[in-house]
Amino acid sequence: MKRNFTVRQGALDGVEVFLSVARHRSFRRAAAELGMTPSAVSQAVRVLEARIGAVLFIRTTRSVGLTEAGERFLSQAKPAFEELLAASELARGLGQRPSGLLRLSVPRAAVPILLEPLIATFCQAYPEIEVEIAVSKELTDLAAEGFDAGIRLGQFVEPDMVAIPLTPPFRLIVVGSPAYFAERPRPERIDDLRGHACVRWRRSSGALALWSFNDNEQPIEIAVAGPLIASDFSTMLGAAIEGVGLAQVPEPIAAEALAADKLVHVLEPFAPMTPGVFLYYPSRRQMMPKLRAFIDHVKQRESSIR
Structure with missing residues (x-):
């Protein structure tokens, strides 16, 4: 007992x-x-x-x-x-004072795009702070698992969290490789996806995510089919580049591959907007100096970019 x-x-x-x-x-x-x-x-x-x-x-x-x-x-x-x-x-x-261990829960796709340049400058500015990045596809209970903050797409952040935007709003876009489209026609309408192989995303809850679109200002969601199911956007993007099928991913993730002509953007008029990526944490009243320093660094970097 x-x-x-x-x-x-x-x-x-x-x-x-x-x-x-x-x-x-x-x-x-x-x-x-x-x-x-x-x-x-x-x-x-x-x-x-x-x-x-x-x-x-x-x-x-x-x-x-x-x-x-x-x-x-x-x-x-x-x-x-x-x-x-x-x-x-x-x-x-x-x-x-800003010191100690700062633990962040982040999705894999955010590491190369957002965190690598941000963390490099933060560590130089605050040498007394150690940063631990835990990559997870799940929405982490920050307090229960000992994290100071997390990074997620805005639509997945709980309403009781304090959220700070890390990116502007962006679109979810459907992409495919030139090799894939060499053998298939490009979809012109949302219904055309029923004849295409699609790389699907399994959420942390276990459910397969529906693909979201905006049709004449009306949000719609559809189920797609295909040969591959992934649990993160990076894997989906890689599969699309290799010609496995079409993938719906955040536009910033696909920007480099699109610029290099490794991917083609389709169904552009129907791409929905998302709130963007946010840094989130439980409460301002419980904020330690190490987290305040990181938030201030994020805001300063965003201001300099603008």
């Missing part, structure tokens, strides 16, 4: 006073160090002794010494209290 262990409320009260008295062997000098009155120091020690159930000091009019119980308590309490102070200083440092 699992047992729950907690620190009893007030268990640490009086420990700092005890350590100061033990160090100086004097209630008066301890009081001066702690900014307390000698009577308040004496009262704090009495309360601690009562809680522990043992006398910790031998008091005379001329000196203060430790009992055997006091010596044992000192041997354990002193290093533990010093570790607690060190932990507090470390946490305070992380809360006051």
